[in-house]
Amino acid sequence: xxDIPFVDAHIHLWNLQRIRYPWLTPPFxxxxxxxxxxxxxxxxxxxxxxxxxxxWNMVGAVHVDAGxxxxxxxxxxxxxEAVADxxxxxxxxxxFAALEDLNxxxxxxxxxxxQRVRGIRQIVNWHPxxxxxYQPRDLTRSAGWQAGFARLAHHGLSFDLQCYPGxxxxxxxxxxxxxxxxxxxxxxxxPVLADPYGLEExxxxxxxxxxxxxxxxxxxxxxxxARDWSDALVRPLLAxxxxxxxxERCLIASDTPTDTLFAPFERCLGVLxxxxxxxxxxxxxAMWGGNADRLYRLGLGLRRDAAT
Numbered sequence: 001x002x003d004i005p006f007v008d009a010h011i012h013l014w015n016l017q018r019i020r021y022p023w024l025t026p027p028f029x030x031x032x033x034x035x036x037x038x039x040x041x042x043x044x045x046x047x048x049x050x051x052x053x054x055x056w057n058m059v060g061a062v063h064v065d066a067g068x069x070x071x072x073x074x075x076x077x078x079x080x081e082a083v084a085d086x087x088x089x090x091x092x093x094x095x096f097a098a099l100e101d102l103n104x105x106x107x108x109x110x111x112x113x114x115q116r117v118r119g120i121r122q123i124v125n126w127h128p129x130x131x132x133x134y135q136p137r138d139l140t141r142s143a144g145w146q147a148g149f150a151r152l153a154h155h156g157l158s159f160d161l162q163c164y165p166g167x168x169x170x171x172x173x174x175x176x177x178x179x180x181x182x183x184x185x186x187x188x189x190x191p192v193l194a195d196p197y198g199l200e201e202x203x204x205x206x207x208x209x210x211x212x213x214x215x216x217x218x219x220x221x222x223x224x225x226a227r228d229w230s231d232a233l234v235r236p237l238l239a240x241x242x243x244x245x246x247x248e249r250c251l252i253a254s255d256t257p258t259d260t261l262f263a264p265f266e267r268c269l270g271v272l273x274x275x276x277x278x279x280x281x282x283x284x285x286a287m288w289g290g291n292a293d294r295l296y297r298l299g300l301g302l303r304r305d306a307a308t
Contacts, residue, residue, distance in 0.1 A: 002087055004055050004123075004281070004284055004285050004287065004288050004289065005015065005057050005059045005285070005289040005302055006053075006056045006057050006058045006059065006252070006254055006288050007058075007059060007060040007061065007062070007091070007121065007288070007289040007290075007292040007293055007298065007299075007300065007302070008050055008053065008058060008060070008061040008252075008254050008256075008292075009218055009220070009251035009252060009253035009257055009291075009296075010059075010062060010064050010088065010187075010200050010218055010220050010221075010251075010253030010254065010255050010290040011049060011060050011061045011062065011063055011064070011185065011253075012048065012063065012064065012066040012255075012256070012258060013045060013049065013063060013066070013083065013090070014043060014044050014066050014068075015043050015045075015079065015206040016026055016042065016043055017043075018040070018075075018077060018079055019068045019069070019072050019075055020068065020069040020072060021066065021067050021068055021069070021207060022067070022069060023037060023067050023284055024037060024040070024041045024067070025041075026038075026041070027086045028041070031131055032131070033125070033131075033132055033133075033134060033263065034109060034225075034258070035206045035227060035261065036039060037258075039260075040257045040258065040260065040261060040263055041166055043260070044257045045254075046083060046089045047087075048191070048257075049061065049089070049256065050089075050250060052256055052260075052265040053265070055266070056269060057189070058297055059289065059302075060089075060090075060091035060092075060292070060293070060300055061089050061090050061091055061291070061302060062090060062091060062093075062118075062253075062292060062296050062298075063080055063090035063093050063094065063123075063141060064093060064094040064121055064160055064186075064211065065094055065095060065096040065120075065121040065123075065160075068096065068171060070096065070098060073095065073096040073097065073107070073109075073111070073280055074110055074111070076095070076096070077093060077095045077117060078114075078142070080093050080116070080300055081093070081114055081115060084134060087261075089301070090116065090299075091118075091119045091294045091296075092116050092118045092298055093114065093116045093118065093120060093297050094117075094118050094119040094121045094158075094160050094296075095111040095114070095118065095119075095121075095147075096111075096121060097120045097122060097123055098109060099120075099139070099144075099145045099148025100139055100142055100144040100145040100150055101144075101148065101172045102144070104148040104151060105151055105154075105247055107118070108151055108152065108154075108155045108157065109159075111155075112155040112156065112157055115154075116264065117157075117160060118157070118296045119152075119157050119158035119159060119182075119296070120152060120157050120158075120159055120232050121159070121160035121161075121162065121186070122139075122162070123135070123162045124136040124138070124139050124145075124161070124162065124163050124167070125162060125163055125164050125167075125190065126139070126140075126163075126167060127164050127192065127291075128165070129164075132164070132192065134206075137277065138167060140151075140163065140167055140170065140171055140174070141170065143244055144211065146174055149174065149178065149181065149237060150181075152178075152181045153178060153180040153181050156282075157181070158181065158182040158183065158184060158295065158296070159181055159182070159183050159184070160182065160183075160184050160186055160253055161183050161185050161186060162185075162186040162187060162190070163190070164190055164192060164193075165189055165190070165191060165192065165198075165201045165202040165204070165206070166195065166201055166205065167205075168189070168204075168205030168208055168209055169204065169205060169208045170204070171209075172205075172208035172209050172211070172212060175209070175212055175215060176212055179212075179214050180185035180213075181214070182214050182216070183209075183212075183215045183216070184215075184216045184217070184218060184251065184270075184295060185206075185209060185215065185216070185217040185218065186218050186221065187219070187220050187221025187224050187255065188217065188218070188219060188220065188222070188224075188225065188234075188237060188238070188241055189202055189205060189209075189217065190205050190221065190224050191225055191227075191237065191240070191277070193225065193226065202237075203240070205220070206240075206241065206242060206244050210244040210245050210249075211263060215245075215249070216245065216249040216250065216251060216252045217241055217244075217245050217249065217251070218250075218252075219238055219242070219250055219251065219252055219253065219254070219272055219275070219287070220251075220253035220254065220255045220266060220268075221253075221255050221258075221259060222234050222258070222259065222262070222263070222271070222295065223259045223261060223262025223263065224260075225237065227261075227262050227264065228233050228262070229263065230245060231271050231274070234271060234275075235271065235274070235275055236270075236274070238275040239275065240241060242275075242276070242279075242287075247276075247279055247283035247284075247286050247287050248283075248286055248291065249291065250286075250287045250291065251287065251292050252269075252272050252276070252287050252288045252289075252292075252301055253266055254269060255268075256268075276288070285302065289302045290302040
């Protein structure tokens with residue numbers, strides 16, 4: 001890849017001695033949505049991340065809620081702020097809050113008070129197959145969760161949406177009512193290709209979301225499409241997502257270290273570079289950094305090129 005600035009729109013860091021992450025705590029099984037996570041169940045630092053990204057013109061990175069014990073959500077944010085003060089990364093934080101909680105307003109205020117917090121993520125993936133679900137029920141259908149979502153605007157927070165395509169049509173109706181809450185879909189919309197109509201369900205869901213101008217999508221999480229993904233499998237999906245949202249609403253992200261469970265960092269970014277290579281330099285600047293700079297209000301000044 002050339003010298004286009006890269007803002008990694010989705011990374012994770014963790015210090016397992018400081019914060020408890022239930023999903024990174026033994027025993028590990030192979031039957032959950034990620035399979036066994038034993039290979040990444042160790043500290044992952046800024047130095048580790050910089051080593052992975054050394055070949056890329058990385059100028060910033062957005063840390064997204066890494067599945068800490070919910071009671072330690074603010075501890076994780078405080079720790080990340082201290083890390084960023086010392087290491088100049090992460091550039092911004094997407095923190096955790098349980099939107100269905102009756103006291104969510106207090107949590108949102110506390111998170112938003114931190115200098116680098118720009119948004120909230122609460123993983124809401126629900127699927128009829130319990131082995132795929134991250135939640136015991138579809139939280140997004142509840143009035144309490146929807147009320148919590150509406151509160152995000154008051155605190156100037158965006159929402160990182162990690163859900164399954166089957167949830168998207170109903171969610172699109174909610175998101176349409178709250179144009180003051182920017183939404184960034186995580187991990188290519190997480191198509192469930194094993195479902196009988198999985199690909200069409202993904203297309204239907206993404207079309208509903210892409211119709212809303214304040215919704216963007218991350219080109220990331222290829223291991224959630226298939227743990228043994230191939231370029232031939234993911235390239236058409238990446239092309240469809242870019243076609244639906246346009247280069248001005250697509251963000252490149254590594255999802256490291258989680259996605260390194262399925263493929264090395266270089267391979268993950270390499271296929272994204274190949275998938276975007278035919279676009280103009282201006283469009284690639286947007287996808288690889290400018291959109292993240294804008295949507296997460298990073299202040300990096302990654303302006304679009306004057307010529308395409």
